[in-house]
Amino acid sequence: MFFGYMFVDLMSPLQSMIEAQRGWTPDVFGMYGSSEFILNVFGFLILAGIILDKMGVRFTGQLSASLMFIGACLKYYAVSDSFAGSGIETWLGSWWTSFPASAKLASLGFMIFGCGMEMAGITVSKAIAKWFEGKEMALAMGLEMAIARVGVFAIFSISPWLADMAPATVVRPVAFCTVLLLIGLLTFVIFSFMDRKLDKQLGLDSRGGGGSEEEFKVSDLKYILSSKVFWIIAFLCVLYYSAIFPFQRFATNMLESNLGVSAQTAADIFRWFPMGAAAITPFLGRYLDHKGKGATMLILGAILMIVCHLTFAFVLPEFPSKPVAYGSIVLLGISFSLVPAALWPSVPKIVETRYLGSAYSLIFWIQNIGLCLFPMLFGFALKYFNAGRTEGMPYDYTRPMLIFVACGVLAMLLGLWLKAEDRKKKYGLELPNIKK
Numbered sequence: 315m316f317f318g319y320m321f322v323d324l325m326s327p328l329q330s331m332i333e334a335q336r337g338w339t340p341d342v343f344g345m346y347g348s349s350e351f352i353l354n355v356f357g358f359l360i361l362a363g364i365i366l367d368k369m370g371v372r373f374t375g376q377l378s379a380s381l382m383f384i385g386a387c388l389k390y391y392a393v394s395d396s397f398a399g400s401g402i403e404t405w406l407g408s409w410w411t412s413f414p415a416s417a418k419l420a421s422l423g424f425m426i427f428g429c430g431m432e433m434a435g436i437t438v439s440k441a442i443a444k445w446f447e448g449k450e451m452a453l454a455m456g457l458e459m460a461i462a463r464v465g466v467f468a469i470f471s472i473s474p475w476l477a478d479m480a481p482a483t484v485v486r487p488v489a490f491c492t493v494l495l496l497i498g499l500l501t502f503v504i505f506s507f508m509d510r511k512l513d514k515q516l517g518l519d520s521r522g523g524g525g526s527e528e529e530f531k532v533s534d535l536k537y538i539l540s541s542k543v544f545w546i547i548a549f550l551c552v553l554y555y556s557a558i559f560p561f562q563r564f565a566t567n568m569l570e571s572n573l574g575v576s577a578q579t580a581a582d583i584f585r586w587f588p589m590g591a592a593a594i595t596p597f598l599g600r601y602l603d604h605k606g607k608g609a610t611m612l613i614l615g616a617i618l619m620i621v622c623h624l625t626f627a628f629v630l631p632e633f634p635s636k637p638v639a640y641g642s643i644v645l646l647g648i649s650f651s652l653v654p655a656a657l658w659p660s661v662p663k664i665v666e667t668r669y670l671g672s673a674y675s676l677i678f679w680i681q682n683i684g685l686c687l688f689p690m691l692f693g694f695a696l697k698y699f700n701a702g703r704t705e706g707m708p709y710d711y712t713r714p715m716l717i718f719v720a721c722g723v724l725a726m727l728l729g730l731w732l733k734a735e736d737r738k739k740k741y742g743l744e745l746p747n748i749k750k
C-alpha cells in the first residue's frame with residue numbers, strides 16, 4: 315500500500331512540468347487522474363470483491379499487485395523518451411487530438427494500475443479484519459492507512475526532487491515508483507506464506523474460509539444491497555473521499571497559484587497533509603478500539619473538511635499567508651484521520667465476514683465513481699473559470715473549490731443520519747471494537 319499510494323500521486327506535484335513537457339493541460343491532467351478509476355467503475359471492482367470472497371486474500375493480493383506493476387510499466391513507457399516519436403505515438407496522436415498521445419497511453423496504464431490498486435485495497439482490509447477480528451482491528455487498519463499516507467508524503471517530497479535533477483524530466487519519478495511496485499509485489503508474496511501459516515493454525519481451507527462461516531454466494535450481495543446503513547456509509551464515503559483525493563491532485567497547483575510560490579515550495583507545504591493524517595490515524599484507531607465513538611468521528615471529520623476547503627477557496631486568495639496554508643493543511647490532515655479511522659472498521663460491524671470482501675468492494679465501487687468523476691469535473695471547472703488566463707498566470711481556484719465544500723456539507727449530513735440510525739438499530743458504531 316505504501317508503494318501503491320506513492321505511485322498514485324507521483325504526478326500530483328508535477329502538474330506544471332507535465333504541462334510544459336508533454337502538453338497535459340488541466341483538463342487532460344484531470345482526465346488522466348480519473349482514468350485510475352474507470353475500469354473499476356465499469357464493474358471491475360464488483361468482480362474484484364467476488365474474486366476476493368471466492369478465492370481468498372492470497373490469490374487476490376498477488377493478482378492485484380501484479381496488475382499494479384503491469385499498469386505502472388505501461389505508464390512508464392507512455393511518458394518515456396522512447397515513446398515520443400514512435401509509431402504508437404503517431405497513431406495515438408492521430409485521433410482525439412486535444413488529448414496528447416502520451417496522456418492516452420499513460421491513462422491506460424493508470425487504469426490497469428487502478429484495478430490492481432483498488433483490488434489490493436479491499437484485499438488488505440479483509441486481511442486485516444481476518445487477522446485482527448475482536449482485537450485491535452481499528453488500530454491495525456489505522457496503521458495500514460498511516461503507512462499509505464507516509465507514502466504520499468514521501469512522493470510529494472521525492473517526486474519534484476527526482477524530476478528536477480538535470481536534465482529535468484517527469485520520467486525519473488515514474489521509473490522509480492515502478493521499481494518500488496515490483497518490490498511491493500514481492501512483499502505480498504512473503505505475506506502469503508505468513509497467511510497460509512495462520513490458516514493452518516486456525517484450521518481454515520486454502521482460501522482462508524471453511525471455519526464456522528458459510529461459503530460466500532453471489533446471491534448474498536442482495537443482503538448487502540438491501541441494507542440502509544450500508545448505503546449511508548457508501549454515500550458518506552464517496553462524498554468525503556471525492557473532496558480529498560481529487561483535491562490532493564490539484565492541491566500543489568492551488569497553493570502555487572494562491573500563494574505565488576514555486577511547485578516545489580507548494581509540494582513542500584502540501585506534503586504535511588498526509589503526514590498529519592499518518593501521525594494521528596493510528597491513535598484514533600486505538601481510541602476507537604477502546605472507547606468507540608465512530609459515528610461522531612465521521613461527523614467531526616466532515617466539519618473540519620468544510621472549514622479547510624472554505625479557507626482554501628476564500629481566505630488564501632485574500633491573505634496569501636504560509637501559516638494559514640500550513641494551519642489548514644494540518645486541520646485537513648486531522649479530518650483525513652478521523653474519517654478513514656472510523657469508516658473502514660465500521661464495515662465489519664454492519665455485514666458478516668463471509669461477504670466482507672464484497673461489501674468493501676461495493677463501497678469502493680461507489681467511491682470510485684466519485685473519484686473518477688470529480689477530478690474531471692474539477693479540471694473542467696478550473697478551465698471554465700479561468701477562461702481568460704494566459705500562460706504563466708496563476709489559476710483562480712475560488713469557485714471550483716466550492717465543489718469540494720458541497721461534498722463536505724453532504725457528508726456531514728450523512729454522518730448525522732448514520733448516527734441517528736445507529737442509535738435506533740444498535741449496530742454498535744459508537745461502541746469499542748475490543749470485546750472484553
Ligand SMILES: NCCCC[C@H](N)C(=O)NCC(=O)O
Pocket residue numbers: 322431432435459462555559654678681
Ligand atoms: N488511489 C487512491 C484512492 C484510494 C481509494 C481507496 N478505495 C480507499 O478508499 N482507501 C482508503 C484510504 O483511506 O485511503
